Amino acid sequence: MTAIRPIPSDRLPALLAAMPKAELHIHIEGSLEPELIFALAQRNGVAIPYASVEELRKAYAFTNLQSFLDIYYAGASVLLKEQDFYDMTWAYLEKAAADNVVRSEIFFDPQTHTARGVAMQTVIDGLHRACTDAKAKLGVDAELILCFLRHLSEEDAFDTLEQALPFKDKFIGVGLDSSEVGHPPEKFARVFAKCRALGLHLVAHAGEEGPPAYVWSALDVLKVERIDHGVQSPKDPELVKRLAKDRIPLTVCPLSNLKLCVFPQLADHNLKALLDAGLVATVNSDDPAYFGGYMNENFLQTFAATGMTAQHAYQLARNSFEGSFAREADKRRYIEKLDAAFAAA
Numbered sequence: 001m002t003a004i005r006p007i008p009s010d011r012l013p014a015l016l017a018a019m020p021k022a023e024l025h026i027h028i029e030g031s032l033e034p035e036l037i038f039a040l041a042q043r044n045g046v047a048i049p050y051a052s053v054e055e056l057r058k059a060y061a062f063t064n065l066q067s068f069l070d071i072y073y074a075g076a077s078v079l080l081k082e083q084d085f086y087d088m089t090w091a092y093l094e095k096a097a098a099d100n101v102v103r104s105e106i107f108f109d110p111q112t113h114t115a116r117g118v119a120m121q122t123v124i125d126g127l128h129r130a131c132t133d134a135k136a137k138l139g140v141d142a143e144l145i146l147c148f149l150r151h152l153s154e155e156d157a158f159d160t161l162e163q164a165l166p167f168k169d170k171f172i173g174v175g176l177d178s179s180e181v182g183h184p185p186e187k188f189a190r191v192f193a194k195c196r197a198l199g200l201h202l203v204a205h206a207g208e209e210g211p212p213a214y215v216w217s218a219l220d221v222l223k224v225e226r227i228d229h230g231v232q233s234p235k236d237p238e239l240v241k242r243l244a245k246d247r248i249p250l251t252v253c254p255l256s257n258l259k260l261c262v263f264p265q266l267a268d269h270n271l272k273a274l275l276d277a278g279l280v281a282t283v284n285s286d287d288p289a290y291f292g293g294y295m296n297e298n299f300l301q302t303f304a305a306t307g308m309t310a311q312h313a314y315q316l317a318r319n320s321f322e323g324s325f326a327r328e329a330d331k332r333r334y335i336e337k338l339d340a341a342f343a344a345a
């Protein structure tokens with residue numbers, strides 16, 4: 001492990017903001033800000049049950065998972081045309097660039113859109129065009145990961161995969177998201193086996209609210225390369241050993257965990273313990289428009305609450321690059337940039 005010289009705590013926030021980093025767990029539909037939802041509703045003539053941006057912003061103060069999902073799906077209902085998907089992705093990528101995210105692997109939920117009659121091609125083309133522009137105009141390398149909604153059936157996931165395969169050159173992997181408890185990974189064993197045979201990268205949400213057993217089956221049945229969340233893993237010491245031995249990245253989302261009450265307060269978050277146990281933990285924003293902040297906000301608030309050091313900051317950023325699906329040459333380039341930021345701090 002690269003040893004980082006101590007940095008005074010008053011200089012740590014600036015370093016957290018400035019250091020290059022990768023984001024590996026962002027649901028693009030969860031980046032829709034009230035202003036954009038309102039603008040798209042007007043542009044597309046879609047009626048939404050909110051009279052103003054302010055009223056919609058107030059609705060973002062949801063109190064539980066169901067009220068979050070209600071506003072999440074109402075927000076997604078304004079997305080109809082290729083340009084809408086582009087505008088949503090571009091707005092996120094501009095924020096990512098401002099937070100010095102140099103690589104982003106973006107989740108999207110096609111079933112949320114195809115179920116409303118939007119064509120798969122409309123979704124993927126809009127998202128992908130924004131990713132292509134981001135490389136040229138923002139210096140962010142962005143790639144797409146298609147997620148299956150786990151509260152729906154495996155058959156529905158197979159249909160979704162079938163619809164997406166003509167555009168396979170525009171996404172690098174598949175994931176599994178939405179309500180975890182009651183929908184164990186093994187429900188999707190066959191569709192993940194097919195995706196694996198197709199050469200797609202594999203990730204899955206596991207151990208956010210669900211038990212360590214879900215992390216085991218994501219690894220052993222689905223054969224995923226990364227675990228999204230995974231913060232329940234320390235309940236099983238054997239699982240922690242396995243995650244450390246195989247260097248399985250965990251895409252941890254502190255502000256999301258706070259908002260959904262996975263931890264009562266940020267000071268109780270186990271991110272520092274995960275790092276200190278040698279796990280490849282990373283920081284990510286999950287659904288940033290809804291959970292209170294983008295990448296740097298997650299870093300700043302979590303460090304302020306937990307007393308992590310510059311050594312932890314370096315390790316988190318380095319883990320994000322090593323855990324990414326970037327080419328090896330790009331990973332080396334990102335880590336050189338990271339080392340330069342710490343040398344200059």
Ligand SMILES: [Zn+2]
Nearest residue numbers: 027177205286
């Ligand atoms: Zn998520």
